Amino acid sequence: MPVPAPLSADAWLQQLFRSRAAAKGGVIRRQKRDIERLLGWDRFRQELKHRGFHAVENAGQVFIFCNQDAVRIIQ
Template sequence: MPHRGCVVAATVPVASGCKSGVVRRQKRDIERLLGWERFRQELNHRGFHAVENAGQVVIFCNQDAVRIIR
């Protein structure tokens, strides 16, 4: 699994953090392991983006703009 060191990607606090990549997690796992508010704070702190659909969260571990195609 890529980018396991990323706090928002792996939903467990690790000092290193990831610099780029895209990962997917179940929302319930994020809520259970990290908490939704802490997850959002970490996204904001790192300037990352995430999208949610059908209980899945896709996390973009970079600061590039995200464009929804459809």
């Protein structure tokens, strides 16, 4: 059975930011290694800045806040 080709960086971003959670201003989570492999940190940061979004990383997961509200670390 053929293995599907990996997504391009642009297709991955499109899929990410067109998700239902992103469209509703929610939070989405992705593997840190996927961001590094498919996009790279510079491009990822650029896309966040362009949209006014924030993200945090913990235990290999990146949590993306798809709104422009402030993010506060509780503890």
